[in-house]
Amino acid sequence: MRFPLYIAKRYLKSKSGNNIINLVTILACLGVMAGTTALFIVLSVFSGIKDYSLSILDVDTPDIRISPIQGKTFLVDDTFIQKIQKTPDSIFYTKILEERAFFKNKDKEEIAYIKGVDSLFNKVTPLDSLVMVGEWFAANSTNTCITEYQLTRKLDLNVYTDLLQIYVPKAGKGYISNPNNAFTTIKPQVVGVISNQNQEENKFVYVPLSLSQQLLSKAPNEVSYVDVALRNDINPSNTIEYLKENFPDYRISKREEINGSFYKILNSEKLIAYLVSLLVVMMVLSNTSGTIIMVIVDKKNDIKTLLNLGAPLKSVRRIFATYGFLLNVIGMFVGLGIGITIVFAQLHYELVMITPSIAYPIAFEWENIWVVCITIILFGALASLLASGRISERFVKKR
Numbered sequence: 001m002r003f004p005l006y007i008a009k010r011y012l013k014s015k016s017g018n019n020i021i022n023l024v025t026i027l028a029c030l031g032v033m034a035g036t037t038a039l040f041i042v043l044s045v046f047s048g049i050k051d052y053s054l055s056i057l058d059v060d061t062p063d064i065r066i067s068p069i070q071g072k073t074f075l076v077d078d079t080f081i082q083k084i085q086k087t088p089d090s091i092f093y094t095k096i097l098e099e100r101a102f103f104k105n106k107d108k109e110e111i112a113y114i115k116g117v118d119s120l121f122n123k124v125t126p127l128d129s130l131v132m133v134g135e136w137f138a139a140n141s142t143n144t145c146i147t148e149y150q151l152t153r154k155l156d157l158n159v160y161t162d163l164l165q166i167y168v169p170k171a172g173k174g175y176i177s178n179p180n181n182a183f184t185t186i187k188p189q190v191v192g193v194i195s196n197q198n199q200e201e202n203k204f205v206y207v208p209l210s211l212s213q214q215l216l217s218k219a220p221n222e223v224s225y226v227d228v229a230l231r232n233d234i235n236p237s238n239t240i241e242y243l244k245e246n247f248p249d250y251r252i253s254k255r256e257e258i259n260g261s262f263y264k265i266l267n268s269e270k271l272i273a274y275l276v277s278l279l280v281v282m283m284v285l286s287n288t289s290g291t292i293i294m295v296i297v298d299k300k301n302d303i304k305t306l307l308n309l310g311a312p313l314k315s316v317r318r319i320f321a322t323y324g325f326l327l328n329v330i331g332m333f334v335g336l337g338i339g340i341t342i343v344f345a346q347l348h349y350e351l352v353m354i355t356p357s358i359a360y361p362i363a364f365e366w367e368n369i370w371v372v373c374i375t376i377i378l379f380g381a382l383a384s385l386l387a388s389g390r391i392s393e394r395f396v397k398k399r
Contacts, residue, residue, distance in 0.1 A: 003311075004318035011295065011323050021298050028291040029331045035284035036335025036376055037342070039277045043368040044343045046270040048361030053266060057259055060125050060196065062094075062227035063236050065253045066243065073097070074250070076221045083246045089239045090231040092123040095223040097212045102167040102183075103205065105155040112151055112203045114166060116212025124229040127194055127206070134159040134192030137208060145188040146206040149195045163187040164205070168215055186215050274371070281375060285328065285383045292324045292387035303391065317388040324384030325377075332376040336369065 015022055066084075068074045076095055084093055097116035103109070119139035122128040127146075128136040137144040145164055147157060157164060167183040188207055213220060228243075230236055236254060243252045256263050296303070306316055343364050345351055350359035 004315055004322050007306075007319045008322035008326060011299070011319070012326055021294055024291050024294055025327070028288045029327055029334075031284040031287050032328050032331025032376065032380070033335035033338065035281040036332045036372060037339040039274075039281055039375065040336060040339035040368060040372045041342060041362075042273050042277045043270070043371060044339070044362050044364060045360075046273050047363040047365050047368060050266045050270065051363050052361040053262070056196075057255075057262065059130065060127055061255050061258055062124050063230050063255055064228040064240060064243065065225050065251075065258050066228065066247060067225035067251045067253065069249060069251050072099075073218065073222050073224055075219065076223055076226065080247075084226070084228075084243075086246075087228075087239050087242050089234060089236070091239065092120055092229045092231060094118055094120040094124045094227050095209060096121070096225055096227060097209060097216065097218060097222070098224045099168065099212070099216055101205075101215075103151070103155060104165040104167070105157055105162055108155045110151060110154050112205060114168070114212055114215065115204045115206050116209040117206055118209045121206075121227075124227045127196070130194040130196050131192045132195045134190070137191050137206075141191075141208050142211060143186070143188050144191045144208070146192045146194060147190055148204060149193055151203075151205065152190075152193045157190050157193075159190050159193060162190050164190055166205070166207075166215065171217060184215055184217065186211060278375065278379075282379060285376075285379050288324055288328060288380065289383045289387040291327070292320055292384060293390055295323065296320055296387070296391060313391065317391050319388075320391065321381075321384045321388040324387060325381055328376055328380030328384070332373065332380070336372060339372075340364070340369075 084091075095118050099114055100111065101114040102111055122136065131146070132149065134146075136146060145166075147155075147164070155164070164187065166186050166188070168185075170182060170184055186207075188211060207215075209223075210220070212218075213222065228239070230239065240252055240254055243250075303316055306319075307313065343362055346360065346362045347364065352360040354360050
């Protein structure tokens with residue numbers, strides 16, 4: 001292998017007597033540099049978009065959720081509480097009751113979800129940090145609510161002055177004889193409005209847990225699910241394993257599973273972007289194949305000499321395959337250097353802005369470097385092998 005590598009390095013360092021060959025070689029190297037830079041930046045941008053999107057979800061998504069496998073609610077009894085308090089990691093947990101409801105204010109009507117939360121809710125999902133008008137209701141509140149901004153606009157609500165009418169059908173069977181008795185109604189006072197960039201949160205109105213249990217005719221310890229947050233920024237795998245062992249009749253979901261569809265969309269977008277960029281890279285690497293073929297034609301006399309000296313045809317092919325490989329690797333490293341510089345420049349100096357206060361999201365990840373290197377090396381080696389395969393005894397014998 002040393003012989004093909006030595007000759008390939010000599011060809012790469014030395015100038016050809018044909019200026020066109022020198023120019024095409026430089027252009028091929030620049031093409032690999034540009035393709036590498038573009039691929040790395042595209043992957044870094046989508047990594048940044050993913051991190052930005054997940055940072056929005058982090059505010060209202062817990063680390064772990066405990067929900068019933070069957071049915072919509074379950075009872076949080078003393079045994080349940082004792083088990084969850086014995087988790088190996090230090091945690092916060094909050095009880096939540098959620099149901100679809102009908103909301104009305106004057107002549108405005110909307111269907112959304114009522115979400116009853118206890119006093120520890122904001123320690124698990126800190127939505128109180130998103131309050132833009134008013135304040136989050138106190139722990140001892142009994143008849144107050146927090147509305148989302150878009151829902152507040154649709155219902156034309158005023159903080160501290162309006163009472164929001166919430167209707168839920170009464171449970172039961174048979175025909176409704178009196179429509180006035182078909183619904184359970186509460187009228188909590190609006191004390192705050194939150195602004196959340198997560199579109200899923202447009203459908204919730206938050207009320208104290210006891211008020212939602214009263215509205216839905218549930219027991220004081222009956223909830224839809226229990227959300228868990230780790231107090232320290234640690235891997236939740238130990239806690240998840242413990243909960244699955246001690247709560248076999250419940251569904252234990254980690255953050256990625258709670259928003260599974262959203263994670264799939266983000267990963268799919270990054271995959272599509274990679275495949276599109278890969279097409280560009282393959283076109284660039286095809287130029288490398290053309291360059292190798294031109295070098296082979298230019299070095300035809302050298303090839304004859306090597307074969308006459310007893311060099312195997314296979315070794316001669318390796319010379320030009322190695323030549324193309326080295327050309328791609330040089331372009332790859334230079335392109336990566338340029339791409340990394342651009343990424344860090346955007347991270348530190350915010351060169352491109354979405355709004356005057358928000359920089360275009362981008363992230364540096366070692367995973368992206370490995371993906372780029374494997375892609376360029378793999379497809380570059382394939383292009384080089386295909387081009388070097390053009391060397392044959394028939395080619396050498398031609399005048």
